[in-house]
Amino acid sequence: MNKIFTLVIFLMSLTVLQACTSEKSHNIEQVHNKENWEISDVILKKHEKSDYKIKIAVLDSGISKVDELKHSISYSYNALNNTKTTDDKYGHGTMIGSIIAAKNNENIGVNKQAEILDIQVLDDKGRGTVDSVTKGINKAIEEKADIINLSIGFSKDNIELKKAINNAVENGIIVVAAAGNNMGYQPDYPAKYHNVISVSSIDKKNKIYDYAAKGKIDVVAPGVKVPVINNKSKLKYESGTSFSAAYVSSILSLYLEDKKHVNLNFLNNHSKKIGDMKTYGVGLLLYK
Numbered sequence: 001m002n003k004i005f006t007l008v009i010f011l012m013s014l015t016v017l018q019a020c021t022s023e024k025s026h027n028i029e030q031v032h033n034k035e036n037w038e039i040s041d042v043i044l045k046k047h048e049k050s051d052y053k054i055k056i057a058v059l060d061s062g063i064s065k066v067d068e069l070k071h072s073i074s075y076s077y078n079a080l081n082n083t084k085t086t087d088d089k090y091g092h093g094t095m096i097g098s099i100i101a102a103k104n105n106e107n108i109g110v111n112k113q114a115e116i117l118d119i120q121v122l123d124d125k126g127r128g129t130v131d132s133v134t135k136g137i138n139k140a141i142e143e144k145a146d147i148i149n150l151s152i153g154f155s156k157d158n159i160e161l162k163k164a165i166n167n168a169v170e171n172g173i174i175v176v177a178a179a180g181n182n183m184g185y186q187p188d189y190p191a192k193y194h195n196v197i198s199v200s201s202i203d204k205k206n207k208i209y210d211y212a213a214k215g216k217i218d219v220v221a222p223g224v225k226v227p228v229i230n231n232k233s234k235l236k237y238e239s240g241t242s243f244s245a246a247y248v249s250s251i252l253s254l255y256l257e258d259k260k261h262v263n264l265n266f267l268n269n270h271s272k273k274i275g276d277m278k279t280y281g282v283g284l285l286l287y288k
Contacts, residue, residue, distance in 0.1 A: 036107040037204045038222035042251060043110065044288040050257040055115045056100055056147045056249055057140035059133060060093030062086030062120035064231035068108070069094065072101040074115040075143055079135040080123060089124035091231045095238060096151050098229035099246035100253075108227055108235075110250030111257075117143050121152070128152065134164040141167060146256055147174045149249040151242035153188025161190060169195045174262055176249045178241035182213040192216050197252075197267070201244040202284065206274045212241055217281040218264070219271055221247035251287045 055074070062078070063069055063086065076086045088094045097116055102109035121136040122128040133152070140148050148168055154161065168175055177191035179200045191198035191213075198216050201209035201223025209224050223244030225237045252262055260266065271283035 036227060038226050038247065039107070039110060041204065042221065042247065042284065042286050043254075044286055047111075047254050047257070047287065049113060052257055053113055053115045054111070054146045054253040054256045055117055055144065056149055056253055057117040057119055057136075057143070057145035058093060058097050058100065059119045059121045059136040059140065059148060059150050060088075060096050060152065061090035061122040061124075061126060062088035062093045063097040063116065063118040064088045064094045066094065066229060066231065066233040068102040068104050068229045068233065069097050069116070071103060072097070072109075072112070072114065072116045073118045076118040076120075077136075077139050077143075078120045079132045079139065080120060080128075082135075086118050086120040087124075088120075088231045090122060090126045092122070092126060092151070092242070093118070093120070094231040095228035095236070096149065096242060096246045099226070099243060100149070100250045102229050105229070108229060110247060111253045113257075114250070114253050117145055130154070130158050130161050134160050137164040137168055141171050141173065145173055147176060147249050147253055149176050149245055150190065151178045151245045153178060153180050153191060155188055157189050157192075162193065165190045165193055165196060174249075174252055174256075176245050176252070178245040179213040179217055181209070181211040181240050183211055184214050186215040187213040187217065197248060198281070199241060199245040199248045200279070200281065201239070201241045202274070202280070206284065208275070208279050209239060209241065209244075212279075214278050217278060219248060219267055219281045219283065219285040220244065220274070221251070221285055223247070248285055251285050254287050 121132040180188035203224035221244040273283040
């Protein structure tokens, strides 16, 4: 199966692409059986279960082994200390992972049968380096990831980062990156690279997120007040391009299970155009 593209990073002192609004925290039971617009607006057909599980490498602050995610994580690696133990004290990685594959909650988790490769590249304050991120990318390649999700980014280009991204793409990995919450300025790296899928955020009215970057945008996805599970197994609502990247990685994993070949033309044919390219790219990515 052929695959293309790659995921997200930041620079010398890596910053999580969050600038998020944390709204309300609830017990999980309170949201069961309530409609999730983020999923209902982008998942337009029933997905038939496949025997082939897609591996999504989440390069982030680690993922806590909460009940909703512990059965989705097939591998863990900490690029900060070269161990197989991760610890999401910062909380960002768990929320990203929950959008991708949370179980035990029908309203969160786009592809509940996806396998998550939990690769920690950020510390307990959400900081990382080019070195930790490139180590994480190389580990994702080694573990034969299908998709790399980087909901993090650097403000400047870096040759080592670019080499790692190119290596992942050459190994057939799709790399998805958050464009960044840059107040309308240019996207971060690696989202800005031509072979990375750069993702921006919209709300339920298809309005662009107020803080979203503009420029090299490939697609948009829900990312304003979206439900996530945090590292305490609580429901929260968050905003930012970080979360939109997770939706795109999840949707693409469904297509890969369907044995589809994903490239730029594919994105164009499976997205709903809603605005200009510099703001919305080819539009809202759909599973249809």
